[in-house]
Amino acid sequence: MDGQSEEQLVAACRGGDKSAYASPVRRYAPQVFAICLGMLGNAHDAEDLAQEALVKGFTRIGELRDSERFAAWIRKIARHLCLDFIRRQKLGRQILAGQVEQNQTRPSDYPDLHQAITRLPEQYRLPLMLYYFDGQDTAGVARTLNLTQAAVCARLSRARKELRRLLGQRGGVQ
Amino acid sequence: MSDSCTAIQDKIAEMITGDLPQQDVIAVEQHVCQCSICREYMQALRADDRLLADYVKSMQETVTQLEQRVIGELDGIIETKSNRWISIGGAIVKSKLTRYAAAAAIVIGLFISAYFLGKKDISGVVLAEVIENIERMPSFVYQVEIAVTNTEQKKDDMNLKCLVYRSLEYGIRRDLLQNGKVVSRFFISPDGKEIIEITPGAKRYLRTILSGEKAMELNHQVDPIAMVRKIMSFEHIELGRRTIDDVEVEGIEFSARRLMAEVFDDGRGRLWVDAKTNLPVQIELEGTAGEGTVQFTLVASKFGWNAGLEASVFETGITDDYTLWAEFDLTNMEKAAVDGLRWFAEIAGGRYPSSMSTFIAQKEIFAAWQAKRKKESRKRDPGENDMKKMVGIQITSMFYADLIRDGKDVAYYGKTVTANDVDAVLMGWDVSQDECRIVYGDLRVETVSAERMAELEAVQLK
Incomplete structure (x- = not known):
């Protein structure tokens, strides 16, 4: 991260150094967005919650006990916000059932793919989003999700198969 | 499809x-050479992979905007906490909707402090010394507190604060605060030829270019000296003496609409000056817009004379990561005003603002834009074009208010006239005793005789 350790950046952010947080924001924004998109399946809500999570993470950085755990901490904030959002919006059942209403999805240049991603179960969607959005390999996704690499490979494999099935239902590859 | 195909x-x-062991890769490749179903399946999954990569690429702009917003928001929070003028503890802007509300507030605040200030012409005698006294001050500061109450929609209620820094050498800076947080900064160059409005939270800015006479006029409008001059040119009532913050003051009352028609449809204003120093102590404006549904109170106070402001106070702080949200050229004010109406109608499906009060017009265009966005299932920040169109109507309000400040007889029929009413008068004002200027429903502009204007208005009023 620009030659500075996470610990150094966290320390600088704690001191209110403006130049310090731009770098970690850019580093973690794709991952936090991927987590939110993976959990919510809805890009515009994901944007809002990712922003809230990142701002919360940096403004409350003083509460972080172990500076080295910033990445895990901000992911946790994002996950909690998403869970809270789902609870608040009573969307849990709908999302699990893959029934996010059409008007809650964003317009996309890839409407069939977007719809198929939305309909994936969260346990498949989340690793898939992290894999593609954050450019993590399966080992990285495993660390982020606190899973074994084998479990991530299995989930990604199932995600691909399910995605293929959903896209196939909608007339094949776009 | 066989069981082996399922496993493959x-x-x-x-x-x-890329996580399959090499020996399995070989087995798969051997199988797909012989099995057309699995071959097609592999091709389809590879196509899906490319599609996902492209999809993610298409979202890159979203992620970049997210990064910019977060950094901008953090900038704003840290700046707020470190600014000695501002109380700590401002609320974090939590969602884009809140940001839009803030944007609306920015727009409302854009010219408020500037237009607080009026223009030339002296007719008073007693307060003439006030002008001379202000002119002696190389720099000063003051604050403007703005309260907006909507009797129909409580959610529109707002409390804003402007901090204004004025230096004869460096120009004007106006910070607009909502909930203790700076939502925008407004800078006017010393020559008055450039106005920059920045929104630190979004890292974006608006730029307005003026030239020649208009620059001079605006320079007058942002100058408290000119404000006092203008107030003195209005019909006013002497209010006598009272005490404000232990200071004995002397006041006059005037029409708030006359000073700020871009805010008020109706209302009163009061200027209070220190009876000893003859410097302004408080300026109060209160009135309504939107047929009384929206009430505004603006109070300029806490004047700090000879503030010793340095050049650094007037630096915009625009860095490379700021983007230009919209640019306006007010060289031809009438044209800019008509453009504002055109853009409004474009967004609002042919309608025009029901009132020329900036708050009402801005609220209506924002609602129309949101409705349009919802219809298109879009939830994006307004782009440069959207922003320009939404802020454009503010220029129209300015133009309208300018005419009123100049004592013109101005008529506006946006409540009933739409873009389809081609030959109806949308806005009209007298340019001389015998002639009027008319903007029609289709936004043609022409000069007609006063009789013709009266005929057209009579038909419309029927």
Whole structure:
């Protein structure tokens, strides 16, 4: 991260150094967005919650006990916000059932793919989003999700198969 | 499809990710050479992989905007906490909707402090010394507190604060605060030829270019000296003496609409000056817009004379990561005003603002834009074009208010006239005793005789 350790950046952010947080924001924004998109399946809500999570993470950085755990901490904030959002919006059942209403999805240049991603179960969607959005390999996704690499490979494999099935239902590859 | 095909297809899915052991890759490749179903499946998964990569690429702009917003918001929070003028503890802007509300507030605040200030012409005598006294001050500061109450929609209620820094040498800076947080900064160059409005939270800015006479006029409008001059040119009532913050003051009352028609449809204003120093102590404006549904109170106070402001106070702080949200050229004010109406109608499906009060017009265009966005299932920040169109109507309000400040007889029929009413008078004002200027429903502009204007208005009023 620009030659500075996470610990150094966290320390600088704690001191209110403006130049310090731009770098970690850019580093973690794709991952936090991927987590939110993976959990919510809805890009515009994901944007809002990712922003809230990142701002919360940096403004409350003083509460972080172990500076080295910033990445895990901000992911946790994002996950909690998403869970809270789902609870608040009573969307849990709908999302699990893959029934996010059409008007809650964003317009996309890839409407069939977007719809198929939305309909994936969260346990498949989340690793898939992290894999593609954050450019993590399966080992990285495993660390982020606190899973074994084998479990991530299995989930990604199932995600691909399910995605293929959903896209196939909608007339094949776009 | 055989059982072996099912097992192979599981492996194909892992192969795409690159996590399949080499010996399994060979087995898969051998199988797909012979099995057309699995071959097609592999091709389809590879196509899906490319599609996902492209999809993610298409979202890159979203992620970049997210990064910019977060950094901008953090900038704003840290700046707020470190600014000695501002109380700590401002609320964090939590959602884009809140940001839009803030944007609306920015727009409302854009010219408020500037237009607080009026223009030339002296007719008073007693307060003339006030002008001379202000002119002696190389720099000063003051604050403007703005309260907006909507009797129909409580959610529109707002409390804003402007901090204004004025230096004869460096120009004007106006910070607009909502909930203790700076939502925008407004800078006017010393020559008055450039106005920059920045929104630190979004890292964006608006730029307005003026030239020649208009620059001079605006320079007058942002100058408290000119404000006092203008107030003195209005019909006013002497209020006598009272005490404000232990200071004995002397006041006059005037029409708030006359000073700020871009805010008020109706209302009163009061200027209070220190009876000893003859410097302004408080300026109060209160009135309504939107047929009384929206009430405004603006109070300028806490004047700090000879503030010793340095050049650094007037630096915009625009860095490379700021983007230009919209640019306006007010060289031809009438044209800019008509453009504002055109853009409004474009967004609002042919309607025009029901009132020329900036708050009402801005609220209506924002609602129309949101409705349009919802219809298109879009939820994006307004782009440069959207922003320009939404802020454009503010220029129209300015133009309208300018005419009123100049004592013109101005008529506006936006409540009933739409873009389809081609030959109806949308806005009209007298340019001389015998002639009027008319903007029609289709936004043609022409000069007609006063009789013709009266005929057209009579038809409309029927």
